Amino acid sequence: AAGVIQSPRHLIKEKRETATLKCYPIPRHDTVYWYQQGPGQDPQFLISFYEKMQSDKGSIPDRFSAQQFSDYHSELNMSSLELGDSALYFCASSSTGQPYYEQYFGPGTRLTVT
Amino acid sequence: AQTVTQSQPEMSVQEAETVTLSCTYDTSESDYYLFWYKQPPSRQMILVIRQEAYKQQNATENRFSVNFQKAAKSFSLKISDSQLGDAAMYFCAYRMDDKIIFGKGTRLHILP
Numbered sequence: 001a002a003g004v005i006q007s008p009r010h011l012i013k014e015k016r017e018t019a020t021l022k023c024y025p026i027p028r029h030d031t032v033y034w035y036q037q038g039p040g041q042d043p044q045f046l047i048s049f050y051e052k053m054q055s056d057k058g059s060i061p062d063r064f065s066a067q068q069f070s071d072y073h074s075e076l077n078m079s080s081l082e083l084g085d086s087a088l089y090f091c092a093s094s095s096t097g098q099p100y101y102e103q104y105f106g107p108g109t110r111l112t113v114t
Numbered sequence: 115a116q117t118v119t120q121s122q123p124e125m126s127v128q129e130a131e132t133v134t135l136s137c138t139y140d141t142s143e144s145d146y147y148l149f150w151y152k153q154p155p156s157r158q159m160i161l162v163i164r165q166e167a168y169k170q171q172n173a174t175e176n177r178f179s180v181n182f183q184k185a186a187k188s189f190s191l192k193i194s195d196s197q198l199g200d201a202a203m204y205f206c207a208y209r210m211d212d213k214i215i216f217g218k219g220t221r222l223h224i225l226p
Contacts, residue, residue, distance in 0.1 A: 033213065042205060043159070046214035056212045088157055103214060105159035 002026050004106030006091050011022040012112045013081050021076040022111045025093030031055065032074040033103060034066060043090060049074060050096070081113045118208050118217035126223040127196045134181075135191045135220045137206030145169075146207040148182070150191045151216070154202040162204070165189065198224050 005024040013019050025032050035043040036075045045058035049068035060066075065083075068074045078085060088110050092103040117140045139148065150162040164179035165173045165182050172180050177194045193200055201224045206217040 023123075031212065035214075037157075042216040042218050045215070048212045050212075057211060090159060092159075102161065102164070104161075107156075107158055110157075 002105055004091055004093050006089075006106040006109050007055075007078065008109060010112075011105065014114055015081055015082050015083060017113075019078045019081060019111060021078070021089055021091075022109070023074045023076070023093075023106060025072050025074070025091075026095075026104055028097075029093035029095045030072065031094045031096065032072070033092040033094070034035075034060075034074070034076050035092065037054055037088040037090065038084075039087070041087075046076070048102045074083030076113075081114050086111060092114045118178065118206050118215055120206050120220050122220045124223065126220045127193075128175060128226055129196055130223050131196055132192060132194045133222065134198055135193075135204055135206075135222070137189045137191070137217060139187050139189060139206070139208050141187070141208065141210075144212075145189035145212070148180075148189045149207040149209070149214070150178070150189075151205045151207055152200075152202045153205065153219075154199075159205075163191070193209070193222075196224050200224055 004019040007022045034046040037043040046060040047066050048056045052068045063079050066076045088108045090108045091106045094103045119138045126158045145193050146167045148165045152160045152162045163175045165171050179192045203219045203221050205219045208215045
């Protein structure tokens with residue numbers, strides 16, 4: 001079965017640079033979620049999109065922005081990167097047409113800021 | 115605010131034995147979903163089991179089962195016949211609206 005695809009899987013950037021993370025949800029899933037997991041931490045919700053509209057927002061820094069495109073893929077844009085942004089970034093997707101609105105997680109993008 | 119608390123940062127269990135991971139949560143909602151996720155060394159987040167709050171029957175998935183005590187706001191995970199592949203970080207989680215709120219996790223070690 002198709003899963004959530006995230007690219008790139010690993011990314012190394014320097015401080016003050018910009019990074020773009022991409023997420024391709026499971027086909028026919030209409031909702032995308034972004035989570036940030038710092039080293040030794042639990043995942044923290046950043047933002048979600050339903051049918052290309054922002055549906056919920058968590059503790060996402062103003063330096064970060066995200067959007068969902070017409071093909072339902074999503075991109076998380078991170079500017080003025082800081083050392084503290086080094087983390088594993090998960091994307092998850094779900095379908096409002098399925099029970100439980102279960103979120104399926106992608107493999108994550110590991111971002112290292114040096 | 116909804117919170118999820120896992121009081122056991124680490125646990126160890128002998129292979130083939132049974133282990134229980136504890137979780138408590140706080141919510142003012144009456145209908146909600148609870149989850150246990152497994153995160154092995156690969157860091158992939160894998161859903162182990164889910165529980166709907168309106169269901170009194172405890173969820174079971176093969177060797178994994180939960181003890182859901184709604185009044186006590188307790189949601190523990192029991193792993194029977196532990197296997198080496200069960201070694202991972204386990205997160206208890208609560209779904210609030212769209213987002214999932216995770217506990218701090220319990221690292222489970224399986225001793226051969």
